[in-house]
Amino acid sequence: MDLALDAEWIAGLLLAITRVASFVVATPMLPRSIPVVGRAGVVVVLGFALTSPMPDTSVAALLAAATVNVGIGLVLGFLTGVVLHLFAVAGDVLDVTSGLSVAAVFDPLTGDRAAVLGRMLPLTAVTIFLAVGGLGALVQGLAASVAVIPLDGAIRLDVGLIDVAIGVTGRLLVAGVELALPAVAALFLSEVVLGLASRFAPQANVLMLGLPLKIIVLLTTVPLVLLLFPEAMAGMMEMTERMFVDGINGLRVG
Numbered sequence: 001m002d003l004a005l006d007a008e009w010i011a012g013l014l015l016a017i018t019r020v021a022s023f024v025v026a027t028p029m030l031p032r033s034i035p036v037v038g039r040a041g042v043v044v045v046l047g048f049a050l051t052s053p054m055p056d057t058s059v060a061a062l063l064a065a066a067t068v069n070v071g072i073g074l075v076l077g078f079l080t081g082v083v084l085h086l087f088a089v090a091g092d093v094l095d096v097t098s099g100l101s102v103a104a105v106f107d108p109l110t111g112d113r114a115a116v117l118g119r120m121l122p123l124t125a126v127t128i129f130l131a132v133g134g135l136g137a138l139v140q141g142l143a144a145s146v147a148v149i150p151l152d153g154a155i156r157l158d159v160g161l162i163d164v165a166i167g168v169t170g171r172l173l174v175a176g177v178e179l180a181l182p183a184v185a186a187l188f189l190s191e192v193v194l195g196l197a198s199r200f201a202p203q204a205n206v207l208m209l210g211l212p213l214k215i216i217v218l219l220t221t222v223p224l225v226l227l228l229f230p231e232a233m234a235g236m237m238e239m240t241e242r243m244f245v246d247g248i249n250g251l252r253v254g
Helices: 007-026 036-049 059-082 085-098 116-131 134-148 159-200 206-227 229-251
Strands: 105-107 112-114
Touching: 007 036, 007 059, 007 134, 036 134, 059 134, 059 159, 059 229, 085 112, 085 116, 085 159, 085 206, 085 229, 116 134, 116 206, 116 229, 134 229, 159 206, 159 229, 206 229
Parallel strands: none
Antiparallel strands: 105 112
16 A cells, blocks of 8 residues: 655654744743653644644745744743742732742742742642643644635734733733732731731740741631632633633734
């Protein structure tokens, strides 16, 4: 049996894999804890699903198209991954205000130092995101990007795309602080109580009393933060879809 290989189809497959691979590398929605074989399988399967024949198979055209697809994947991965930092901001705020930031260690998943809640909240968010069908939303977004900007298409970079990234970053910082606000308020009140205690009982070791007190307050109020997760996740899903649309429109020519 002869196996016929279509050069145009193979070129399209390689370009689709290039776009998907750059997206997978850039987005934290698919964390590094997923084995390399699994991530590679996602790239190959989605590459097959998004493949379309490449009419021009010259070396120059393929190199130009590969560069464009790498750029599209990186931009979409970055924009959708920014949404996840909402929960990282909330966790870092709680770690700093409660004193748990002294226990920060290197996190191999993010390549940064993170304490207890700075790691727990983003991991919880990713788990819920995947459990409620977030991976399907990412696949639909990649399919929409191929429909709007073909594998052999061109892109443009303008100030509008930068404004989108800056605007969403600012909104997420505010949303992260708002998510942690119940626990932060309780920790602030505990600081006030400790300050009054040090004023009226200067012989007491407020530092030794403060750390366990703030940890107890944190453990008591963190469930309130977790109760806000469904609303935050709904906003996260909506913002992820919006980021795909804005990112694709910001790259589209014409």
